[in-house]
Amino acid sequence: MSFQSSPKNTESADPTAHIQSTSEGSSADDDALVEKRFGLKNEFVREFGNLSTFSFAFSIMGMCSSIATTFNTPLLLGGPASVVWCWFMGSIFNLSLGASIAEIVSAYPTCGGVYSASAWLAPKKYRAIVGWVVGWLNLLGQVAGVASTEFGLATMIWAAVLVARDGDFAVTPGMQYGLFAGLLVVHGFLNSLRTRDLALFTKGFVFINIGITFIIIICLLAMTPRADMQTASYVFTKVDNQSGYQSDGLAFLFGLLSVQWTMTDYDAVAHISFEVRRAAIAAPVALFTAVLGTGIIGWLLNIVLVLCSPDISELPGSSGQAFIEIMRVRIGKTGTLVIWPFVCLIAFFTVQTALQANSRTLFAFSRDHALPDWGFFGRISPWTQTPLAAVWAVVAFSALLGLLNFASSAAVYAIFSMCAVALDISYVIPVIMRRVYQNHPDVVFVPGPFYMGETLGWIVNIIMVLWTAFECIILSFPTYQPLDPNNMNYSSVITVGVMVLSFVWYYVSAKKRYTGPRR
Template identity: 50%
Template structure:
């Protein structure tokens, strides 16, 4: 499926879409030539012909590397490490545990609904591409345009939040090793340097990236289990918290005076960790049997991350001791998660284990940068960005990678405002991506019988019966609910320093998209 082309030509020049008179753009598709895709199996070649894409990449992501990619984009242990402060210090132990459980269960519905759209439209554009195929012709351009910018904003925020968290984690290790406490400027400097490193790595061809990705899942899940077992095994029985504390105590650290809201603040962690599901879709033109491999990888990764994440959160809370009452500024990297690992493992164990946890965050940014670059590549290919960003140089989308790095570097400047501004980046990631997922899910349900919509499900499909419809409705309701929670400031009374700027950034992006 192509999307945004400039004026000129006719509807007949732009199959299968027609000109959108309101937006004055063409929604187009360049049919794929199966003869040019001899390396693809028949199913993938047919799907490319259906969506209108002719791939510029070799399909070198096998089943293992695809599943590893899907797991790695969530980066369970490192993402929990950087967002653990919010549920644990703002909502207390029960918020940390049960907000994760609630979010994990609800996100399964979102993962399943996303998976079937990816199965039907396995292209680098992901769900913004799908959104342009599940609405009537007159709405195609504008729907895909805004869905794309929602998704891109979320992806950029996800990379920025994880990369900044990685910089904090590295300085947490340095703090334990040498006592060095990094300034905001030093943290941003390391953040920018890491962005450049990831940009360089993502300029390598697909085959290299696929081989590099295959090991991610083992390090990610392995470190999750090792860390959870370590803190439990090294916690003296007298200092181990009781079940009533872990599963029953909510502490309002928000200042709102509401235990209910304090509990809901915990959703920030799980929603930041369990997002960017469609990243696997963005590399689907590099995946063998993408119509089934990509959605299965998404669903398996969501389910696995939910289960392992629940274990990790429970273990950390049981072993947390009096960390919740300590001064945040005394923690390594100002991370409560790091303080618990240091408290239970000791200095030597922390210095050994922490670099591996940092490596998980490194892998997250590596895969997320690849996915985001492929998104910009697809958007440019469709005419939504200057053509330079769809250029492929030796198997890599180098110009699109540069765009990702520059955009993330700009967003990271919010860190100079306050820690609340950094927390807003986490919210922005989930806000942008989850809203972009809801749009095509909702549109597919509303317009599935419209004569302009020729929806053909892929092999991963729940059907239009009561089960599939219920899952999709729950996914949409959940998305609206958690997005409302994510835009509320987490601290009261409200000041310029603790304001939640996620909605401000998102509104600004949408206004710019509307004006473009």
């Protein structure tokens, strides 16, 4: 990958010029070059610097809390080996997604992310339909991401209550949903702040995320007697198939949900590009570094959790969450209840950043007349210089998805799979468009400062497409057998249903006014 230097003179910029960055020019010069090249007027205020941008990218994955939320899936479906090796495998292959999306974000640093980039990556005659498909998949995945992370946070809070009460407490679906909805409202108000306030608020997220992760690792290793630690054979090779499927291999692969759900929303930092200084370099570097860091530190945390865990028959415990149960057994109830609020705080930060990114996508979609709202959600508040209507629309849509909790636990957890599947497919489409049409006269892909080169870029993009196809198939499987309405994986049903309805709407009505992402 290369990070190229650029001339300071933005007057010579044109649509086929490189978006480059230099330490000699000001960030305002670089950002002005981006806006000039695409003929865009930035309606936001650029308040995110390098640290707050990296913290945003790292926090959107919420490594520690995301592992806590999804740890049951690999451990209880595929066993310890699924926890360790699915994370390792996913981390390695997800670098191809991170690098591929970072390259596109660097070339097209606009608030619509991969949705807006599709305007430049497809010929004019396909631009509208490509933008429509990518936009709806990205929007659906992001709303599912906000809803699933907030639901996970509510579950973690109730798990702490169960630990404190030694399991002598019952959480009803109504209680679960009430806390979930209340947290959404709190995040709605926080995201109604000015961009400057959001940047200041975001800046410290990364330190808490990484710091608490290492505190948990150190405490588990220090407080677990050597004789009680699991063997290397148990940690790295034990497969415990509790899925009901005859195939141990398939049960093992269900562990991919944890890493794929954690490492998603790659282009979230792109959605705040118009709020980032020197976005063409800061956004992709923050994105790729966050994927790499999350993969390495997350793998270490997973290994330590399995190493220090009690026998798998004792999990997930009375709280219903294996992660906090392992902490309770090894660190004690008091120590766990001291540390756990910080794990919940990480999830709180994750929703905060996810909601901010999601609202910018909805803003761009509405602005381009892709919604029947007459551009209402595509307006910027004159008081905060942020899309307030889009923020509260995302809160409402996420609250509606949370109603699946009243159907069954399997139904609501399908939101987790839907988040990863919808988003990852939305990332594959512009990458394929870029390669197929990169020399088309309507496209002429021009790299940004983050550029892998032709040979390495082709290899990484091919790996990305193949890996995404594979993991999306796995995540669409029901995780338990025998299959019934209560354990059906509804992620593919909802995703396909929404896309079919969007296609019907497009050809019946929206096609008349929607011409693709605004250039």
